[in-house]
Amino acid sequence: xxxxxxxxxxxxxxRGHPPVKAVAGVDLEVAPGEVVGxxxxxxxxxxTLARAICGLVAPSAGQITFDGVAVRPLGMSRRPADLxxxxxxxxxxxxxxxxxxxxxxxxxxxxxxxxxxxxSDAGSPAxxxxxxxxxxADARRYPxxxxxxxxxxxATARALAAQPGLLIGDEPISSLDASTQSLVAALMHxxxxxxxxxxxxxSHDLSVVRLIADRLVVMYRGRVVESGRTEQxxxxxxxxxxQTLLAAIPVADGQGTLPAAPADDVEYSLEPVLHAxx
Ligand SMILES: Nc1ncnc2c1ncn2[C@@H]1O[C@H](COP(=O)(O)OP(=O)(O)O)[C@@H](O)[C@H]1O
Ligand SMILES: [Mg+2]
Numbered sequence: 001x002x003x004x005x006x007x008x009x010x011x012x013x014x015r016g017h018p019p020v021k022a023v024a025g026v027d028l029e030v031a032p033g034e035v036v037g038x039x040x041x042x043x044x045x046x047x048t049l050a051r052a053i054c055g056l057v058a059p060s061a062g063q064i065t066f067d068g069v070a071v072r073p074l075g076m077s078r079r080p081a082d083l084x085x086x087x088x089x090x091x092x093x094x095x096x097x098x099x100x101x102x103x104x105x106x107x108x109x110x111x112x113x114x115x116x117x118x119x120s121d122a123g124s125p126a127x128x129x130x131x132x133x134x135x136x137a138d139a140r141r142y143p144x145x146x147x148x149x150x151x152x153x154x155a156t157a158r159a160l161a162a163q164p165g166l167l168i169g170d171e172p173i174s175s176l177d178a179s180t181q182s183l184v185a186a187l188m189h190x191x192x193x194x195x196x197x198x199x200x201x202x203s204h205d206l207s208v209v210r211l212i213a214d215r216l217v218v219m220y221r222g223r224v225v226e227s228g229r230t231e232q233x234x235x236x237x238x239x240x241x242x243q244t245l246l247a248a249i250p251v252a253d254g255q256g257t258l259p260a261a262p263a264d265d266v267e268y269s270l271e272p273v274l275h276a277x278x
Contacts, residue, residue, distance in 0.1 A: 044220055
């Protein structure tokens with residue numbers, strides 16, 4: 001069954017005094033080959049949602065299935081083979097890559113994950129390096145020998161070598177300079193789509209997300225407040241929070257990065273707006 005990612009009524013609460021309900025009732029689907037951009041200001045629950053999808057944190061309510069199989073919270077490396085079909089690229093490349101292992105070895109680990117699932121032709125480290133715009137000879141080098149953009153390319157290669165059905169990028173371009181951001185985003189888009197994988201691309205940079213996403217999902221305080229086709233949400237945002245996010249994008253320099261906390265002094269409605277196509 002390749003129905004992709006399905007999330008219903010997801011809640012994640014961190015223990016503490018008081019407890020933090022970081023995800024407060026999210027429904028979300030990502031179909032195979034679909035690119036969904038998840039946006040919202042810092043602290044709204046994007047990373048928590050991503051970690052729940054990978055089985056790295058346990059939901060307090062709701063369901064997550066991938067191709068019909070329930071996601072069980074087990075930790076990244078202990079995940080059973082079927083859930084290794086969800087792969088993640090993090091903001092910090094050293095969360096995705098081991099600093100003291102040659103990059104070819106690490107891409108090889110991704111290939112082994114695919115082999116363990118019975119994928120016979122999962123490619124070679126050299127082939128994957130070339131696919132992300134690097135050289136076969138780079139396989140012998142270590143992560144610190146590359147630029148930030150190159151490291152994210154390598155992390156993408158490692159993730160895709162595992163032949164995932166879903167790739168999640170949790171702010172994978174946020175630490176890169178502006179000229180590199182859209183290149184890395186476009187690369188993740190192109191390779192995920194070419195592999196038939198879904199891509200859940202998390203960012204606070206609407207101007208880049210808009211370029212690669214089929215659909216936009218806007219999160220605010222642990223909830224989805226608006227979702228729809230990218231051009232629809234971009235051209236006629238219905239929720240006041242989305243309108244504020246879009247208005248905060250400076251037009252002149254094309255940067256489009258959100259201010260740190262655009263909504264601090266304003267309370268927005270938690271009623272979602274779902275465009276007809278969303
Ligand atoms: N391990 C944790 N323990 C307790 N609270 C956390 C933890 N991780 C995140 N939070 C809180 O959960 C909320 C959502 O955080 P996060 O998912 O990281 O948001 P985002 O990725 O959108 O910035 C924030 O209030 C954050 O402080
Ligand atoms: Mg985050």
